Structure formats: C-alpha cells, structure tokens
Amino acid sequence: MRRLLALLLIGLPTWAAAAPSCESTRFDGAPLTFCRISLATDPMRIWLRDQTGTILGSFGNIDQRLGEQGQRLGVAMNAGMYHDDRAPVGLYIEDGKELTGLVTSEGPGNFGLLPNGVFCLKDDDTAAVIESRTYAESPPDCRFATQSGPMLVIDGELHPRFLKDGTSRYIRNGVGVNADGTEVIIAISDRRVNFDLFGRFFRDALKVDNALYLDGNISRLYAPEIGRDDIGFPMGPILGTVAPAATD
Numbered sequence: 001m002r003r004l005l006a007l008l009l010i011g012l013p014t015w016a017a018a019a020p021s022c023e024s025t026r027f028d029g030a031p032l033t034f035c036r037i038s039l040a041t042d043p044m045r046i047w048l049r050d051q052t053g054t055i056l057g058s059f060g061n062i063d064q065r066l067g068e069q070g071q072r073l074g075v076a077m078n079a080g081m082y083h084d085d086r087a088p089v090g091l092y093i094e095d096g097k098e099l100t101g102l103v104t105s106e107g108p109g110n111f112g113l114l115p116n117g118v119f120c121l122k123d124d125d126t127a128a129v130i131e132s133r134t135y136a137e138s139p140p141d142c143r144f145a146t147q148s149g150p151m152l153v154i155d156g157e158l159h160p161r162f163l164k165d166g167t168s169r170y171i172r173n174g175v176g177v178n179a180d181g182t183e184v185i186i187a188i189s190d191r192r193v194n195f196d197l198f199g200r201f202f203r204d205a206l207k208v209d210n211a212l213y214l215d216g217n218i219s220r221l222y223a224p225e226i227g228r229d230d231i232g233f234p235m236g237p238i239l240g241t242v243a244p245a246a247t248d
C-alpha cells in the first residue's frame with residue numbers, strides 16, 4: 001500500500017509534525033502570500049470527491065473528513081480549473097488512478113493558452129510542474145496530478161504570451177516546485193494582478209524554474225497558522241497537506 005494511503009489510515013508519524021511555512025510579502029508593489037511545503041515532512045495530495053462520489057468542494061469538508069481519521073488539513077488551495085459540475089478540466093489523477101484525460105490542444109480561455117502544464121505529486125515524495133505536451137511524450141508516475149494553464153514559468157522563462165502592461169487583472173493563485181522536486185510552493189495574490197507580475201513573482205522572488213497557474217477570480221487559500229481561511233463558492237479539485245490533529 002502506498003505510504004500516503006497508509007498515513008491516511010493510521011495517522012501521521014511524529015516526524016511529520018512540521019508545518020508548512022507561510023508568509024505575506026510584496027513584489028513589484030503587489031501584496032502576495034505564499035507557503036513553502038517540504039514533501040519529506042508534509043504529505044501532500046489532491047482531493048475532489050468523498051467516498052460516496054460527492055464533490056468535497058471546500059476546505060471545511062476536507063478538514064472534517066480528515067478529522068474523522070485523527071488528522072487535519074494543513075495548508076490548501078484550489079487546484080485547477082473545472083467545469084460547471086466542478087469536474088476537472090484536463091488531466092486529473094487521484095491515488096494513482098486517472099479520472100480525466102490530458103488535454104494538449106490549444107483552446108479558449110486561460111487553460112488553452114499554450115503552453116499549459118501538469119502539477120504532479122510522485123510516490124517518492126517529490127513533485128514536478130511539467131509542460132503538458134512534454135508530459136504526453138513521457139508520462140511520469142504521478143500519485144496525484146492536476147492539469148491547468150497557462151504555465152507561468154517554463155524552464156526559467158516566462159510564458160511567451162505574457163505582457164508587462166497586460167490589463168487582465170485578477171486575484172490569482174499558482175504552484176511551483178524547486179529544482180530537485182522536494183519543495184512545493186503555493187502562492188496567491190492578495191490583490192488583482194496580471195499574469196506578467198504573477199509569473200515574475202514565481203521566477204524572480206520564489207526562484208522556481210517551473211510554475212503553473214491554477215486559477216483566477218475564485219482563487220482561495222487555507223492557511224490557519226496565519227489566519228487564512230478564504231471563503232467563496234464551492235470549488236473543484238483542491239490541493240493541500242495532511243497534518244496531525246491539533247493537541248490541547
């Protein structure tokens with residue numbers, strides 16, 4: 001049985017007590033919040049439905065489900081775009097099972113603004129952000145994965161369609177991975193920003209070579225250690241960490 005599934009059944013060992021580090025900062029005049037997640041100490045996964053097939057849709061529902069297992073939600077955010085029924089747009093893998101397929105064709109909206117990409121969590125406690133067509137050529141073994149778009153940073157370069165003075169501005173969230181795949185960084189803007197600023201934040205401030213846009217406008221962060229529990233309409237996929245239950 002995979003290590004993460006075992007953790008969900010028997011609880012987290014004592015070495016997993018460290019919490020992700022979250023903080024607020026400013027970049028190019030804009031306020032943003034980010035969290036660093038060490039996969040060696042903070043098991044991470046992606047959720048969509050409960051055991052009955054009902055879409056979880058909120059941080060609270062996931063935290064309640066984990067609470068029934070003696071655990072809790074550590075940090076979390078919405079994990080990619082979804083249809084009206086909240087089913088994922090593009091690739092979605094949960095517990096090693098592919099539930100929706102990869103989309104590599106150009107299309108409307110941000111998702112189809114190629115190159116887009118896949119956020120992949122692997123069995124060896126590493127992660128990767130992979131351009132979608134590169135993923136299609138040689139799919140890695142992902143325990144969990146979600147596809148979104150556009151890519152924010154691709155091998156150290158900004159997405160070629162981003163404009164410094166772009167007028168499309170939203171609350172945006174995304175995910176990046178460090179060079180050896182052992183650390184995941186999730187980030188959200190705390191005011192409306194354009195793609196160029198958000199991409200440069202990942203590249204220049206967070207120093208990641210590959211980062212993926214997750215969504216805009218509905219973007220939300222759960223980070224109780226810094227007082228964040230953003231509310232809004234029900235979500236589709238949600239990524240986050242599994243932590244030991246709080247003790248009195």
